[in-house]
Amino acid sequence: MSDTPAYQVLARKYRPETFVDLVGQDAMVRTLKNAFEADRIAQAFMMTGIRGTGKTTTARIIAKGMNCIDLDGAGKPTTEPCGKCEHCVAIMEGRHVDVMEMDAASNTGVANIREIIDSVHYRAASARYKIYIIDEVHMLSTGAFNALLKTLEEPPAHVKFLFATTEIRKVPVTVLSRCQRFDLRRIEPEVMIALMRKIATSEGAEISDDALALITRAAEGSARDATSLLDQAISHGAGETTADQVRAMLGLADRGRVLDLFDMILKGEAAAALTELSSQYADGADPMAVLRDLAEITHWISVIKITPEAAEDPTISPDERTRGQAMANDLPMRVLSRMWQMLLKSLEEVAMAPNAMMAAEMAVIRLTHVADLPSPEELVKKLQDATPPPTGGPSGGRPAPVGGATNAMGTAHTPTHAAPTGPSASGAQTAVALAPDALAHYARFEDIVELIRHHRDVKLLVDVETGLRLVNYQPGRIEVNPTADAPADLLGRLGSRLQAWTGNRWAITVVNNGGEPTIAEVRDAKENALRTAAQEHPLVQAVLLAFPKAKITEIRTEADKAQEALVDALPEVDEEWDPFEDS
Numbered sequence: 001m002s003d004t005p006a007y008q009v010l011a012r013k014y015r016p017e018t019f020v021d022l023v024g025q026d027a028m029v030r031t032l033k034n035a036f037e038a039d040r041i042a043q044a045f046m047m048t049g050i051r052g053t054g055k056t057t058t059a060r061i062i063a064k065g066m067n068c069i070d071l072d073g074a075g076k077p078t079t080e081p082c083g084k085c086e087h088c089v090a091i092m093e094g095r096h097v098d099v100m101e102m103d104a105a106s107n108t109g110v111a112n113i114r115e116i117i118d119s120v121h122y123r124a125a126s127a128r129y130k131i132y133i134i135d136e137v138h139m140l141s142t143g144a145f146n147a148l149l150k151t152l153e154e155p156p157a158h159v160k161f162l163f164a165t166t167e168i169r170k171v172p173v174t175v176l177s178r179c180q181r182f183d184l185r186r187i188e189p190e191v192m193i194a195l196m197r198k199i200a201t202s203e204g205a206e207i208s209d210d211a212l213a214l215i216t217r218a219a220e221g222s223a224r225d226a227t228s229l230l231d232q233a234i235s236h237g238a239g240e241t242t243a244d245q246v247r248a249m250l251g252l253a254d255r256g257r258v259l260d261l262f263d264m265i266l267k268g269e270a271a272a273a274l275t276e277l278s279s280q281y282a283d284g285a286d287p288m289a290v291l292r293d294l295a296e297i298t299h300w301i302s303v304i305k306i307t308p309e310a311a312e313d314p315t316i317s318p319d320e321r322t323r324g325q326a327m328a329n330d331l332p333m334r335v336l337s338r339m340w341q342m343l344l345k346s347l348e349e350v351a352m353a354p355n356a357m358m359a360a361e362m363a364v365i366r367l368t369h370v371a372d373l374p375s376p377e378e379l380v381k382k383l384q385d386a387t388p389p390p391t392g393g394p395s396g397g398r399p400a401p402v403g404g405a406t407n408a409m410g411t412a413h414t415p416t417h418a419a420p421t422g423p424s425a426s427g428a429q430t431a432v433a434l435a436p437d438a439l440a441h442y443a444r445f446e447d448i449v450e451l452i453r454h455h456r457d458v459k460l461l462v463d464v465e466t467g468l469r470l471v472n473y474q475p476g477r478i479e480v481n482p483t484a485d486a487p488a489d490l491l492g493r494l495g496s497r498l499q500a501w502t503g504n505r506w507a508i509t510v511v512n513n514g515g516e517p518t519i520a521e522v523r524d525a526k527e528n529a530l531r532t533a534a535q536e537h538p539l540v541q542a543v544l545l546a547f548p549k550a551k552i553t554e555i556r557t558e559a560d561k562a563q564e565a566l567v568d569a570l571p572e573v574d575e576e577w578d579p580f581e582d583s
Contacts, residue, residue: 010199010203010227010228010230010231011224011227011228014199014202015057016054016057016061017061017064018080018081018083019032019033019079019080020080022054022057022061023187023191023192023195023223024053025054025184025185027185028058028182028183029079031182032079032182033079036065036077036078036079039077041077042180043155043159043160043178044155044163044178044179044180045160045162045163045180045181045182046137046163046164046165046168046175046176046179046180046181046182047059047162047163047164047184048166048168048181048182048184049166049183049184050166050184051222051224052219052222052223052224052225052226053184053185053187053222054184055135055164055165055184056133056135059133059135059162059163059164060099061081062162063091063099063129063133063162064081064083064087064088064091064092065077065078065079065080066129066160067088067091067098067127067128067131068081068082069085069086069128070085071085087126087127096127097125098124098125098127098129098130098131099127099130099131100130100131100132100133101134101135102116102132102134103135104134104135104138104139104140105139108139108140108141108144109141109143109144110141110143110144110147112144113140113147113148114147116148117148117151120155121156123158128158129158129159129160130159130160131159131160131162132159132160132161132162133162134161134162134163135164136164136165137163137164137165137171138165138167138168138170145171145172145175148175149174149175149178161179163179168181168183185221186221186222187221187223187226188221189213189216189313189315192219192221192223192226193209193212193213193314193315195223195226196212196216196227199230200212200230200234205237205241206237206240207233207234207237207240208240208242208243210242210317211233211241211242211243211245212230213243213314213315213316213317214243214247214250214252214315215229215230216315217315218252229246229250232249233245233249236249248283248284250289251285251286252285252289255293255320256319256320257276257279258294258297259297259320259323259324260276261273261276261280261290261294261364262298263327264276265364265371266335266339267371268368268369268371268372269368270364270365273364273367273368274361274364274365277290277360277364286356287356287357287360288347288351291343291346291347291350291360292347294339294343295343295344297324298336298339298343299340301324301328301331301336302328302333302336302337302340304324304325305328305329305331305336311328335371338370339367342366342367342370343367346360346363346366346367349362350363382546383539383542383543383546384539384542439475439476439502439504440475444473445470445478448464448478448498449461449464449465449519451498451501451502452464452497455497457497460493460497463490463493464490464494464519465520466520467482467483467485467487467518468480468481468483468490468518469481469482469483469514469516469517469518470515470516471511471514471515471516476505476507477506477507477508477509478506478507478508478509479508479511480508480509481510481511481512481514481515483518491508491510494506494508530555530557531552531555534552534555540552
């Protein structure tokens, strides 16, 4: 049997053993150091942050510091554990009897917490404190959290709790209020690159600065992710690891080539952009990664445009930084915002598409198509430049829209009473109403039309609006000139309905000529006049000239918009409602 020790991955081999080794968490280290020196150690700590920032490692370091006795056996709680005493060694190896680690993802129930509650009353077997480290604590059930509350608030003096979670919002507030919370930050790129360089040097591996920058960018602030990627890159390079090898390992496109693709898209060069995308795909780049890089570049250039100092990113090469600054100076923000929105939509489509490359190509085609579209400001300016000089009447202005004549489309009125009686005779001459006061509500023909509308007799309403020309009107007496296509029974139906609805008999007389236009003719004439006036407007003519297939689908006047505003407005409250007022 070989005595050669088993290989240990770099993420475990270089796991921090003291707070000095823990990078990027200076604020937390300072707080803990002051608390230990002042002997103000809380009964519970909550570590939260993204993956790989050192939450569980921090918990183990705190556990070591609490139980470290130094080599002489007389040590006190410290933030600088010796790492050599029996307790430090046993804790780092995960075999200390008084430091119990529990994975809440696989121990979620009340029964698991009950075991902890039953054991806290017994003193530590050999160490100063009995410590419970619960990883991914947000996975505990609601019942488990509730069972832990009392013990967590008032634990025995020899018991400490250390929690770690990536989902702090899922932890109940009642638990958070009983813990000292520490938010572990993402590790800054400069610190991460220095850490990776230190590990690579310790391993005797040659790796370029550009390759480390790629690893740091892919790690997104996670030290464990960066260390694992470095481990993979060293194996992939088998000697000196270059940026191209790391890019191929990660399935990334060359950022310089992505900038080239970005530039082609914004210039509207669809063929060149598709060729470049296909070339990157042939070289091993993932279509989703290419679009994600385009979105990242769009965001980066937008940020540079607002805050130029953002270009000083250590993970960006000088050449890329120069190109990004030039693009930020040349591209308007509306173009960048539009591209960002379209790329977000494209990423969703690529993720759902059966063929990612086809979806990416369609996205690039769309992006190049809109690249040369004018902005709203440019479009308005172009239309204004194309607007012909105004012509028309003596005033020299554009023709005014036709005003609405007063006819049966006037003010609405809803009757307040109805007393049905039997039907009247046919539509010729009938007796005049005997109760003129009862007809005072119907002083105009418009009131008759509104009465028909109120009773929802749609057929009669349409026939009256399209088949009758009003000659004369008095309450109880109507003179009309029917159109050629008016139904033969229209006057009979109208007289019968009016008698039933008003309780009075109406005289409806037919004349052979004269009369106002029908309600439908007036309505159509008004709409046609508005449409004609709109079509003759110089700006509308310019739009129709620029877009030959465009059509006027709707015309809204200022009165229409004012009416819509009144409808949408909230009704005023006359009196404030008092819930304590006696009804």
